[in-house]
Amino acid sequence: MLLQHMINGLSIGSVYALIAIGYNMVYGILELLNFAHGDVYALGCFVVLGLITAGINPIPAVAAGVAAGYLLNMLVERFAYRPVRFSGRVTPTISAVGVAYIMRNLILKVWGPETYPLRLGFRGTRIYLGGIVIGTLQIYIFFAAVFFMLLITIMLKKTKIGQGIVAISQSIPTAALLGVPVNRTISIVYGIGGALGVIGGILFCMYYDTIFVGIGFALGTIKAWMASIIGGVGSLKGAIIGAMILGLMESLVAGYVSTLYKDAVIWLALIMFILIKPQGFFPSQIAEKI
Amino acid sequence: MMDAMLKNKSRILLLAFALSLPMIITDEYWIRILNVFYTYAVVALSINLIVGFCGQLDMGRSAFMGLGAYCSAILSVKLGVPFALAFVLSGVFAGVTGAVLGFLCRKSTFDYLTLVTIGFNVICQVLFLNWIPVTGGVMGISRVPPPDFFGFTFDTNTRFYYLALAFLVCSYAVIRRITKSKMGRAFEAIRDDSVAAEYAGINVQYYKILNFTVGSVFTGLAGSLSVHYSQYASPFNFTLDESIYQLQMAILGGLGSLPGSLVGTFILVVFPEMSRAFYEYRLLFVGILMVVMMLYFPNGLLGNAGVGERLIGVRCRVAIRRQLKAGERNGRQ
Numbered sequence: 246m247l248l249q250h251m252i253n254g255l256s257i258g259s260v261y262a263l264i265a266i267g268y269n270m271v272y273g274i275l276e277l278l279n280f281a282h283g284d285v286y287a288l289g290c291f292v293v294l295g296l297i298t299a300g301i302n303p304i305p306a307v308a309a310g311v312a313a314g315y316l317l318n319m320l321v322e323r324f325a326y327r328p329v330r331f332s333g334r335v336t337p338t339i340s341a342v343g344v345a346y347i348m349r350n351l352i353l354k355v356w357g358p359e360t361y362p363l364r365l366g367f368r369g370t371r372i373y374l375g376g377i378v379i380g381t382l383q384i385y386i387f388f389a390a391v392f393f394m395l396l397i398t399i400m401l402k403k404t405k406i407g408q409g410i411v412a413i414s415q416s417i418p419t420a421a422l423l424g425v426p427v428n429r430t431i432s433i434v435y436g437i438g439g440a441l442g443v444i445g446g447i448l449f450c451m452y453y454d455t456i457f458v459g460i461g462f463a464l465g466t467i468k469a470w471m472a473s474i475i476g477g478v479g480s481l482k483g484a485i486i487g488a489m490i491l492g493l494m495e496s497l498v499a500g501y502v503s504t505l506y507k508d509a510v511i512w513l514a515l516i517m518f519i520l521i522k523p524q525g526f527f528p529s530q531i532a533e534k535i
Numbered sequence: 536m537m538d539a540m541l542k543n544k545s546r547i548l549l550l551a552f553a554l555s556l557p558m559i560i561t562d563e564y565w566i567r568i569l570n571v572f573y574t575y576a577v578v579a580l581s582i583n584l585i586v587g588f589c590g591q592l593d594m595g596r597s598a599f600m601g602l603g604a605y606c607s608a609i610l611s612v613k614l615g616v617p618f619a620l621a622f623v624l625s626g627v628f629a630g631v632t633g634a635v636l637g638f639l640c641r642k643s644t645f646d647y648l649t650l651v652t653i654g655f656n657v658i659c660q661v662l663f664l665n666w667i668p669v670t671g672g673v674m675g676i677s678r679v680p681p682p683d684f685f686g687f688t689f690d691t692n693t694r695f696y697y698l699a700l701a702f703l704v705c706s707y708a709v710i711r712r713i714t715k716s717k718m719g720r721a722f723e724a725i726r727d728d729s730v731a732a733e734y735a736g737i738n739v740q741y742y743k744i745l746n747f748t749v750g751s752v753f754t755g756l757a758g759s760l761s762v763h764y765s766q767y768a769s770p771f772n773f774t775l776d777e778s779i780y781q782l783q784m785a786i787l788g789g790l791g792s793l794p795g796s797l798v799g800t801f802i803l804v805v806f807p808e809m810s811r812a813f814y815e816y817r818l819l820f821v822g823i824l825m826v827v828m829m830l831y832f833p834n835g836l837l838g839n840a841g842v843g844e845r846l847i848g849v850r851c852r853v854a855i856r857r858q859l860k861a862g863e864r865n866g867r868q
Contacts, residue, residue, distance in 0.1 A: 346819065
């Protein structure tokens with residue numbers, strides 16, 4: 246039973262990981278609490294839902310959803326974050342909360358609070374291993390998370406734009422002096438974050454076989470944020486490991502403590518964790534800026 | 536000197552106007568909305584004290600309101616404690632909880648504090664919903680007695696109006712006094728630059744805890760009053776959405792401006808009641824408002840360099856230009 250809970254936890258964790266990678270990238274580079282991350286990708290996922298209900302083949306529909314996430318997050322960055330980039334911490338955060346509310350209420354106005362099935366015409370089978378059930382979908386999701394982490398790590402290390410992103414995360418004025426196109430790079434970071442979010446969101450919906458407005462904030466932004474903090478802000482490896490720990494914790498708490506109080510226990514544990522180890526398990530190498 | 540007297544005079548006029556409102560407005564419905572406005576105004580003031588004056592972005596204020604409300608409801612329904620005592624105890628309870636949370640977060644930087652307050656709100660929400668023997672679960676606690684002081688019951692809307700007004704005026708006076716004192720200056724120093732404040736000899740951690748405690752006391756008291764007014768404690772009144780809505784009340788009026796909080800609360804409480812369409816879209820509206828305010832008026836309607844001062848600035852500029860033009864004309868002649 247313990248093993249089964251752990252497997253379930255790891256597979257939930259790998260879904261969170263995909264969402265957390267996009268989130269942590271933005272978070273680590275710009276130190277902005279991107280409250281809107283979840284709701285932006287939720288809108289992307291609902292675009293996919295709308296296209297599929299309109300009778301479009303799932304693969305182009307998902308591609309269109311990912312593109313929508315990319316463009317949407319770029320737009321949000323351009324109009325809601327860029328003008329307030331240098332005005333302290335409170336102002337951009339509140340602006341992000343506002344964007345989250347706009348997106349969520351747009352979804353609510355168009356699709357309502359109902360839960361929809363999301364059928365991509367792809368179903369995983371189950372593997373039985375001596376009493377333990379593993380879904381093949383869970384394995385795919387896990388490998389997708391690792392694949393995207395590697396892809397982004399390589400992009401950050403090897404490409405020109407990746408190096409630009411690293412430079413910006415260390416100091417925006419210096420990066421600008423060195424000729425990094427700051428605004429364009431940041432907008433690309435947001436775009437990639439949004440696109441990854443939509444991919445994660447779609448996998449999330451496939452895992453639970455449903456799509457509803459709550460995948461944005463409660464199950465997206467908040468979980469990604471928790472995972473980033475457990476793993477360490479700005480570290481991609483940390484985001485994945487943090488998400489796994491979060492998934493494991495959720496599954497074990499739901500299995501052994503109480504399903505009713507699951508959220509409360511997780512939050513309590515996280516608050517304790519923050520107090521003990523605020524840098525997370527894999528702190529980024531940049532010192533705190535004063 | 537003249538300015539201070541004028542200010543005092545306008546304050547007295549405003550108070551007299553507020554006191555005579557129940558005689559002008561005969562519609563019970565509007566009196567009820569005003570009562571809700573007065574209780575929420577205190578919450579907005581406490582948010583302003585924490586977010587506006589101390590710069591700690593607290594997104595879980597409604598949890599403290601809920602703690603005050605539930606504490607008061609449980610005390611008076613299950614234990615039969617009189618209103619005055621339950622009211623005070625709920626403020627104390629919220630304050631102590633705030634002090635504990637503030638103590639835990641005393642070293643936390645910006646992001647973590649926001650996360651912890653959101654988490655605290657979720658924890659409280661789960662407890663309100665699921666701890667059925669104490670909080671009544673989804674059903675909440677009903678039949679909370681209306682407030683009474685030594686035999687005088689504030690059971691009608693008009694009677695409660697005066698109680699709520701008195702509560703608001705007292706809270707406003709105390710919070711205003713705090714912001715003008717040494718404590719308030721310490722809060723503002725922490726908000727502007729906590730490292731510099733520390734070098735200036737301000738005990739940052741102590742003042743952060745104090746700020747959180749004082750704010751929580753007022754939020755808890757407002758929660759207690761609201762539950763005695765609606766006579767029903769529902770777990771759905773203390774959600775994260777509600778916290779954000781309350782935060783927006785303080786932001787709209789202007790962080791760091793106490794009269795601003797009153798204006799912001801007034802707009803966000805009264806407008807949704809005026810039209811059904813507005814009520815349905817209120818969260819969308821709040822979202823748009825948040826972004827637009829942050830882009831163009833980060834200091835709200837009445838804050839420093841907010842909309843109010845900009846309007847005055849425009850008027851001054853127009854006047855100056857007119858005088859200059861007049862001067863030119865005179866010079867030509």
